[in-house]
Amino acid sequence: MLRFASSPTDDMHIDDLRVALLNYIVSKQKNEDLIVRIEETDKERNIEGKDQEILDILGLFGIEYSQVIYQSQNFRFHSAMALQLLHEKKAFACFCSDAWLQKKRDEAKEAKKEYHYDDACRNLPPELVIDNTAPFTVRIARPDKPVVIHDHIQGEISFDPDAVDSFIIMKQDKTPTYDFASAVDDMLSDISLVICGEDHINNTPKQEHVRNQLGYNKKMEYAHLPIIINDKTISVKQLLEEGYLPEAISNYLISIGNEPQKEVFTIKEAIKWFDLDKVSKSSVRFDLDKLKHINKEHLKNLDATELSRYVGFADAEIGELARIYLEEADTTKELKEKVAPIFAKRYIPQEFTEQTALMAKTIQDAPYFEEYEDFKKYILNETGLKGENFSKPLRILLTNAEDGPEIAEVYKYLKNYIKEIVK
Numbered sequence: 001m002l003r004f005a006s007s008p009t010d011d012m013h014i015d016d017l018r019v020a021l022l023n024y025i026v027s028k029q030k031n032e033d034l035i036v037r038i039e040e041t042d043k044e045r046n047i048e049g050k051d052q053e054i055l056d057i058l059g060l061f062g063i064e065y066s067q068v069i070y071q072s073q074n075f076r077f078h079s080a081m082a083l084q085l086l087h088e089k090k091a092f093a094c095f096c097s098d099a100w101l102q103k104k105r106d107e108a109k110e111a112k113k114e115y116h117y118d119d120a121c122r123n124l125p126p127e128l129v130i131d132n133t134a135p136f137t138v139r140i141a142r143p144d145k146p147v148v149i150h151d152h153i154q155g156e157i158s159f160d161p162d163a164v165d166s167f168i169i170m171k172q173d174k175t176p177t178y179d180f181a182s183a184v185d186d187m188l189s190d191i192s193l194v195i196c197g198e199d200h201i202n203n204t205p206k207q208e209h210v211r212n213q214l215g216y217n218k219k220m221e222y223a224h225l226p227i228i229i230n231d232k233t234i235s236v237k238q239l240l241e242e243g244y245l246p247e248a249i250s251n252y253l254i255s256i257g258n259e260p261q262k263e264v265f266t267i268k269e270a271i272k273w274f275d276l277d278k279v280s281k282s283s284v285r286f287d288l289d290k291l292k293h294i295n296k297e298h299l300k301n302l303d304a305t306e307l308s309r310y311v312g313f314a315d316a317e318i319g320e321l322a323r324i325y326l327e328e329a330d331t332t333k334e335l336k337e338k339v340a341p342i343f344a345k346r347y348i349p350q351e352f353t354e355q356t357a358l359m360a361k362t363i364q365d366a367p368y369f370e371e372y373e374d375f376k377k378y379i380l381n382e383t384g385l386k387g388e389n390f391s392k393p394l395r396i397l398l399t400n401a402e403d404g405p406e407i408a409e410v411y412k413y414l415k416n417y418i419k420e421i422v423k
Contacts (some may be wrong), residue, residue, distance in 0.1 A: 001190050002057075003025045004065070005037040005182065008050030011235035012057050014286070015197050018253040021267070022225065023195045024063045028271045033066040039182070041071050041175060057236055061246045062267060069182055069189065075089050078176040078184050081214055082138050082169055090213045091169060093136040094121040104113050112364050113385040117166045138170035140180075140213060147212075152223040152276045154198075159205035166351055173352070183210035192336040193221040198283075200224065222291070223276050226257060230286040239291075243310075243331030247297035254293075256284045264297045287379035291422070299326055301337070311339040313397055319411035324405045340399040342414070343421055348396060358383050363397065363422045370409040397422045 004020045006012065028036035036058065038051045055068065066280075085091035094117075108115035122141060142165055146158045169180035176184070186194065186207070194204070201224045208220070221226070239249055247266060254270050257280035261273050299307065304319030310332040322339050329335040335418050350357050364381045369375035380390060395402065398410055398421070414421070 001032055001195055002030075002034045002195065003037050003186070003189060003191050004034065004063075005038045005039050006044065006054050006195075007045075008047055008054065009042060009045040010047070010050070011237050012054055014230075014234050014236060014239070014249075014253060015199075015225075017057070017061065017236050017249070018228065018256065019061055019196055019225060020058060021061065021250055021253055022223075022274075022276070025271050025274050026193065026195060026265065026276055029274070031084050031191075031268075032192065034064070035067045035069060036065045037069045037071060037185060037189075039071045039178070041178075041181060053237075060240075060374060061250055064277065069185070071185060074181070074185055074188060075137060075174070076413075078170075078181055079174065081182070081184055082176070085140060085169070085213060086138065088140075088213075090164075091138050091140045092122050092124070094134075094168070095132055095134045095136045096120060097359065107415050114162075116162050116414045119166055123167065135172045137168045137172055139166045140169050140210060142166045143209050143212075147208050147221055149204055149208060152221065153226070153279050155280050157201070157280075159202075163202070165204050166207050166274060169210065174378065179206040180210055183207035184214075187211055187214070187216050187218075190218075191220065191221070192218075195223045195225065198224045198226050217244055222353065223279070225279065226283040228253075228256060229283050237287075241333075243333030243335070244295050245298050245332070247293065248298040251298065252294050257282065264294060264301070292315045296326060296330045299332070311336045317416060318414045321410065324409050325411075327405070341361070342398070343417075344400060346396060349392075349402075352389070352393050355385055355389045356396060359390075359393045360397055360422050364419055369415070372408040372415075375415070 002023045004023045006016060006020075023034055034076050038054065038056065040046050040051060051070075054395050058065065081403070082091065086093070104118070105115045117139070119142075121139070130133070132196055143161045146160055147164055148156060148158045150156050150222040167179065170176055182203070183206070204222060204224070211220075236249070238248070250267055251265055253265070254265075254274065255263075258274070259278065260270070299310075302319075305314060305324065306319070308315050308317075308319035311318065313319070318339070321342075325335055325338040329338050346356075359379060362379055366375070366378055366382070368377065376394075379394070380386075383390070385393070391407075392402065394409055395404070398407060398414060399405075403408075411418075
C-alpha cells in the first residue's frame, strides 16, 4: 500500500503534485493500492474546501486512489498508542513550560548548538507525575542507538539518537503531533513504501522510532525526492490558470531528475519505464521554458475538436485554426488570446477605413468559395483594390490583426464563419 498525504492548509504545490504522481506510478507498477490521507489535524491552519480541491486536482491529473482517509478519524488510535507507550515507560509526561523550553532553545542558539531536549522530565518519581496538575505533553524517549533507513534515492541514511530526540508525540490538548500521527497512520494503513519530499527526511527517523517502540516489525521502504528549486512557490492551480495542460505538467514533473525514454509522454507510458531507483538525488531547478515546450507539444497532439474547446468552441475546424497559432503560443491561455480576436469587434486603422468597408460589403455579398485562391480572385475583381490596400484590409477583416499566419491557411478553416466575422 502506498499513500499520498496532504494538508488542506494551502494550495497544492508542484512538489506535492510530483509526489502524488510518482506514488501513483509506483502503485501501478507494484499493483498495490494508493490511498489519499488528508492531514487536517491542524485546525487553526485548515482552509475550508481545500481538502476537496486536493481531490479535484488528483482527479484532473488522472491519479486514481482506492480510499480517502482523514487523519482525525484515527485520533482514538493515536491516544491509545500513546497510552501504551506511557504504560511501557517508552514515553513520559513532560511538564516543561513553553517559556522554559524557549529559553533553552535560545541558549542553544546563542551557543551555536543544535537544541536537544535534556530529558528533564524523563525520570520524574511517580508521585510527582500523579499529583501534578500542571498541563503536560507526552514525549517518546529517544532511541538508544542510531535509526537507520534505506532510501531508494538517497541510499542508506543513519540518524543519531540526538537527531531523533525525545520529541513530543501528544500535545497539551491531547492531540497528536505530526510525526506521531503519521507513524501510527502508516501502520494502520499497512503502508509498504513512503514516497515523499526531501523536506521530510528528518521526520522519517522519528516515525520509524515510533513504530519500533510500538513493536511494529514490518520493514518500510522510503524514497525522499529532491526538492524542485525555484525562486518562488508555484502552485498547481497557478499553472492550470496560466494554460498548462495537466498532461504536460505531469510529463514535466515526472521527467525532473529522470531519464525518460522520450521527451513527450503520458502517465500510462511512464508506468512502463519509470524506475524509482534511478531518480537523481540532486535537486533540479524549475525550468519554465522547458515546461512551455512540453506543453506546446502536448497541445499539438490534441484532437482538433478537443483543442478547439480550449479556445471556446467545439468545432474541429476552429481546432485546426488554433493549431496554426500554436507557432506563436505555448499555453491554452496564450492560444485563446490569439484566436479570440478573430471573433471580436474589428479595430480598423484610419488609413484603411474606406478600403475595409468596401471589402467587408463585397465579402458579405460574395458566394461561398471552397478554395482561397477563388475567394481572393473574386474580391480583387469586385473591389479593384491592389497591393497593401487589398492585403491589409483582408488580413484585418479575417484575423483582426495586421500580421500573423498565412491568410490562405486561415481561410481554409474560417470559410464557414467568414460572413459571421466580417460585418
